[in-house]
Amino acid sequence: MTAETAERRPQAKRPLFRRRSAIPGFGLTMGVTLTVLSLIVLIPLSAVVLKAAQQSPAEFWSVATSERALAAYRLTFGAAFIAALVNGVFGVLTAWALVRYDFPGKTVVNALVDLPFALPTAVAGIALATLYAPTGWIGQFLAPLGIQAAYNPVGVTIALIFIGLPFVVRTIEPVLRDAAEDVEEAAASLGASRFDTIVRVVLPALAPAWLTGFALAFARGVGEYGSVIFIAGNMPYKSEIAPLLIIIQLEQFEYARAATIAVVMLAVSFTMLLIINAIQAWSRRFA
Amino acid sequence: MSRVIAARHRRATDDPRWAKVLVIGSVMAFLALVLILPLVAVFAEAFRKGIGAALEAVGNPDALAAVKLTLITAAIAVPFNAVFGLCASWAIAKHDFWGKSFLITLIDLPFSVSPVVAGLIYVLVFGLQGWMGEWLLDNDLKIIFAVPGIVLATIFVTFPFVARELIPLMQEQGTSEEEAAVSMGASGLYTFWRVTAPNVRWGLLYGVLLCNARAMGEFGAVSVVSGHIRGLTNTMPLHVEILYNEYEFVGAFAVAALLCLLAVVTLVLKTALEVAQPDVRAGRGGH
Amino acid sequence: MTISIRSVEKKFGRYPALNKVDLEIADGELLALLGPSGSGKTTLLRTIAGLEFPDEGQVLFHGEDVTYASAADRRVGFVFQQYALFKHMTVAKNIAFGLDVRKGKDKPPKAEIAKRVEDLLKLVELEGLGQRYPSQLSGGQRQRVALSRALAVQPSVLLLDEPFGALDATVRKSLRRELRRVHDATGVTTIFVTHDQEEALELADRVAVLNQGRIEQIGTPDQVHDQPASAFVCGFVGEANSFQGEVKGGRFSAGVLTLPASGVPDGAATAYVRPHDFGLDDAGFEVRVERVHVQGALTSVNATTVDGRRIEISASRAEAPRFEGAVRVAARKAHVYAA
Numbered sequence: 001m002t003a004e005t006a007e008r009r010p011q012a013k014r015p016l017f018r019r020r021s022a023i024p025g026f027g028l029t030m031g032v033t034l035t036v037l038s039l040i041v042l043i044p045l046s047a048v049v050l051k052a053a054q055q056s057p058a059e060f061w062s063v064a065t066s067e068r069a070l071a072a073y074r075l076t077f078g079a080a081f082i083a084a085l086v087n088g089v090f091g092v093l094t095a096w097a098l099v100r101y102d103f104p105g106k107t108v109v110n111a112l113v114d115l116p117f118a119l120p121t122a123v124a125g126i127a128l129a130t131l132y133a134p135t136g137w138i139g140q141f142l143a144p145l146g147i148q149a150a151y152n153p154v155g156v157t158i159a160l161i162f163i164g165l166p167f168v169v170r171t172i173e174p175v176l177r178d179a180a181e182d183v184e185e186a187a188a189s190l191g192a193s194r195f196d197t198i199v200r201v202v203l204p205a206l207a208p209a210w211l212t213g214f215a216l217a218f219a220r221g222v223g224e225y226g227s228v229i230f231i232a233g234n235m236p237y238k239s240e241i242a243p244l245l246i247i248i249q250l251e252q253f254e255y256a257r258a259a260t261i262a263v264v265m266l267a268v269s270f271t272m273l274l275i276i277n278a279i280q281a282w283s284r285r286f287a
Numbered sequence: 288m289s290r291v292i293a294a295r296h297r298r299a300t301d302d303p304r305w306a307k308v309l310v311i312g313s314v315m316a317f318l319a320l321v322l323i324l325p326l327v328a329v330f331a332e333a334f335r336k337g338i339g340a341a342l343e344a345v346g347n348p349d350a351l352a353a354v355k356l357t358l359i360t361a362a363i364a365v366p367f368n369a370v371f372g373l374c375a376s377w378a379i380a381k382h383d384f385w386g387k388s389f390l391i392t393l394i395d396l397p398f399s400v401s402p403v404v405a406g407l408i409y410v411l412v413f414g415l416q417g418w419m420g421e422w423l424l425d426n427d428l429k430i431i432f433a434v435p436g437i438v439l440a441t442i443f444v445t446f447p448f449v450a451r452e453l454i455p456l457m458q459e460q461g462t463s464e465e466e467a468a469v470s471m472g473a474s475g476l477y478t479f480w481r482v483t484a485p486n487v488r489w490g491l492l493y494g495v496l497l498c499n500a501r502a503m504g505e506f507g508a509v510s511v512v513s514g515h516i517r518g519l520t521n522t523m524p525l526h527v528e529i530l531y532n533e534y535e536f537v538g539a540f541a542v543a544a545l546l547c548l549l550a551v552v553t554l555v556l557k558t559a560l561e562v563a564q565p566d567v568r569a570g571r572g573g574h
Numbered sequence: 575m576t577i578s579i580r581s582v583e584k585k586f587g588r589y590p591a592l593n594k595v596d597l598e599i600a601d602g603e604l605l606a607l608l609g610p611s612g613s614g615k616t617t618l619l620r621t622i623a624g625l626e627f628p629d630e631g632q633v634l635f636h637g638e639d640v641t642y643a644s645a646a647d648r649r650v651g652f653v654f655q656q657y658a659l660f661k662h663m664t665v666a667k668n669i670a671f672g673l674d675v676r677k678g679k680d681k682p683p684k685a686e687i688a689k690r691v692e693d694l695l696k697l698v699e700l701e702g703l704g705q706r707y708p709s710q711l712s713g714g715q716r717q718r719v720a721l722s723r724a725l726a727v728q729p730s731v732l733l734l735d736e737p738f739g740a741l742d743a744t745v746r747k748s749l750r751r752e753l754r755r756v757h758d759a760t761g762v763t764t765i766f767v768t769h770d771q772e773e774a775l776e777l778a779d780r781v782a783v784l785n786q787g788r789i790e791q792i793g794t795p796d797q798v799h800d801q802p803a804s805a806f807v808c809g810f811v812g813e814a815n816s817f818q819g820e821v822k823g824g825r826f827s828a829g830v831l832t833l834p835a836s837g838v839p840d841g842a843a844t845a846y847v848r849p850h851d852f853g854l855d856d857a858g859f860e861v862r863v864e865r866v867h868v869q870g871a872l873t874s875v876n877a878t879t880v881d882g883r884r885i886e887i888s889a890s891r892a893e894a895p896r897f898e899g900a901v902r903v904a905a906r907k908a909h910v911y912a913a
Contacts, residue, residue: 180656180658182654182655182656182658183658183659183660185625185645185652185654185658186652186654186658186659186660186723187660187671187675188624188625188644188645188646189623189624189625189645189646189648189650189651189652189724190646190671190672190675190723190724190726190727191646191647191649191672191675191676191727192646192671192672192675193646193675196675200671200675201660204660204662204663205660205661205662207662285707285709286661286662286707286708286709287661287709
């Protein structure tokens with residue numbers, strides 16, 4: 001509500017932070033929203049920060065940066081990054097095929113892309129562990145090549161590729177669908193080859209969506225637990241992911257230590273959220 | 288130039304045939320490897336010792352108790368989040384107020400938090416050493432390592448599903464229909480049931496579908512608060528984990544196969560909904 | 575460059591977009607493709623550009639068959655209706671694109687490209703805006719960028735699809751003059767598509783009127799306006815009163831209205847009379863004046879005949895006072911077409 005309207009209607013009570021609306025129910029629905037949001041999400045989340053803050057800064061720092069924790073971060077972020085990169089490549093190809101090509105089984109492929117959203121992560125976890133174990137359907141072919149996929153960082157990455165794929169596809173797909181084809185025609189009429197058109201015109205226009213999808217897949221990968229623990233092997237310093245470290249601390253009743261690792265992970269999550277929002281804001285500049 | 292007719296008869300926005308074949312081929316191969324093979328592996332492992340063994344594993348009392356708990360959890364969490372989603376989207380999409388995009392970010396927050404952290408926060412609040420631990424003990428109430436904790440953790444991880452589906456949908460539809468109804472003297476509730484609800488019912492169904500799949504399949508958060516008490520606090524995904532860790536592979540995969548069916552049904556319904564009501568998916572990203 | 579379109583046919587599904595179209599475009603000409611939406615004018619333009627390929631017929635550039643040559647090989651400049659600027663590139667990068675993508679010895683040196691971009695920005699009066707992004711420009715400015723981007727490759731022909739369609743009226747007028755100026759300065763053969771007859775008549779050397787995938791008439795703006803070749807052209811180009819009636823022995827009659835119609839076969843027919851071809855005439859028929867309003871130097875009169883037909887008359891400002899009550903008018907000229 002602007003000062004101007006308040007002056008014109010001096011008798012009207014100035015609402016605290018809502019603009020006048022003809023539609024009723026704001027007070028009730030907003031009240032429910034804020035209450036539930038606080039009770040379910042905000043207050044419990046603050047508990048973890050407060051718990052971690054019970055330690056002295058030095059204690060916090062030594063737990064947060066212990067050798068074992070650092071190894072876990074390296075694995076978690078590294079595997080999530082590589083998985084997001086792989087998904088970045090195949091996600092673009094999948095979205096491109098779904099939007100621009102017609103092929104038999106397209107509806108099935110389209111539905112299948114969302115499988116990682118619909119399939120419980122534990123199920124994915126045991127299935128991948130079985131497939132990539134040295135005796136598994138895929139593992140038996142990798143073993144003679146000297147590649148051990150399951151029970152080490154490679155396995156973690158494989159699980160995170162499974163989890164992250166739909167984020168990239170579903171972020172790029174609507175942008176690609178809305179992209180006007182006349183831009184590609186313009187490039188062609190200016191003498192650009194199809195390859196040049198894609199590299200110089202199409203892909204740069206997709207960059208914000210690609211980065212967003214990449215960041216979403218990465219963020220999901222960092223927090224992922226269910227699909228990873230079965231295939232990871234969970235060896236301290238080697239194939240132990242950060243979320244598992246929280247559970248291990250918890251099982252030893254080291255609540256403050258668990259909260260410390262959790263705070264580090266929350267900080268990363270919020271940073272990713274900020275980055276995603278920044279990418280979106282940046283891409284709106286060109287719209 | 289007429290001799291090159293066949294080779295050149297390609298529109299400026301079309302890719303050469305070899306490129307199409309290459310893209311579709313690599314996408315199909317990638318999806319088969321990453322998505323289809325795990326799905327097939329689950330059923331293959333489940334039926335390794337015949338259908339009888341699989342059915343026996345599913346009919347085991349502990350397994351049935353897990354199915355029951357999973358259904359109860361979803362039956363509480365999904366309606367809860369549906370009501371919350373309707374309240375939040377009504378307040379956010381139909382009214383203007385300061386801090387709107389920040390509120391949307393807060394509602395989306397659980398998607399960026401690792402499921403393990405989601406479980407941890409409730410342990411820190413309701414656990415024996417938590418904020419309310421003593422009070423709960425004195426009043427003989429149990430939340431952590433009991434069903435209420437499982438429900439709470441499930442609500443947290445599925446919190447944004449319905450809201451994030453409905454908010455953009457309601458924003459797209461604007462407020463003119465509601466304003467028309469209110470100007471003709473309709474009450475808020477009447478306007479909601481007769482004007483808004485019919486416009487958003489497919490979006491609501493879509494959100495509920497995804498919310499339900501995640502609620503039934505959640506592993507990480509539930510695993511932290513459950514305590515893994517067989518027959519009492521084991522949901523289906525947790526039961527899968529226990530059986531798998533005890534090397535009862537047929538049992539683990541048999542229950543996993545049941546969860547796979549849930550995922551497949553979810554995807555089929557979702558695809559059917561997208562085909563019948565293309566608007567529900569219009570221009571929105573993943574999750 | 576001369577362009578020849580020879581019996582070009584194109585169907586979209588079962589819908590014929592172009593139906594045996596023949597058209598010769600002379601070197602350096604400024605030609606308008608005029609028609610209502612769905613008349614095939616944009617399809618024809620895209621066929622010339624290589625963005626669509628005909629089912630039958632030929633497209634020749636300077637006598638060379640380019641019917642199925644790709645757009646990239648034709649060296650045409652195409653200005654899209656929504657401009658199709660590259661959003662993530664600056665204005666300068668947009669204009670330079672056609673030169674930047676060239677390979678090997680075809681690619682001009684960097685300094686030359688920069689010079690060419692500067693020259694083009696000057697030509698379309700956008701100096702100093704080279705480092706802006708398209709989103710920072712107004713509609714009219716984007717249109718100019720699209721035009722200079724198309725000109726940058728020194729196209730053998732410049733094609734524009736509804737170039738002023740997305741602009742408001744005042745910008746449209748000034749850009750129209752601009753396009754004429756750019757055309758005269760560069761001498762490039764130019765074809766533009768429009769549904770706005772005023773735009774076509776004002777700007778073009780010749781106008782091709784299209785309807786339902788066929789060319790109804792090709793001619794200078796005067797010819798198309800004054801000697802329409804068909805009922806459609808007469809109705810679509812310029813304003814006209816139309817009357818359904820009958821021809822008998824070289825005379826058209828519709829109620830009180832009779833008009834000469836020599837050469838038109840007997841039977842049902844439609845007559846068109848331009849508002850300015852009606853004039854006060856004591857030997858004419860009687861109409862009742864209903865409304866008189868001034869349009870600049872002219873006066874527009876709405877009147878009704880005694881048998882209830884509405885007609886519009888355009889007269890000079892000086893005649894305005896004489897249009898009052900019942901007056902007698904006659905048509906100085908009419909176009910009659912057998913139905």
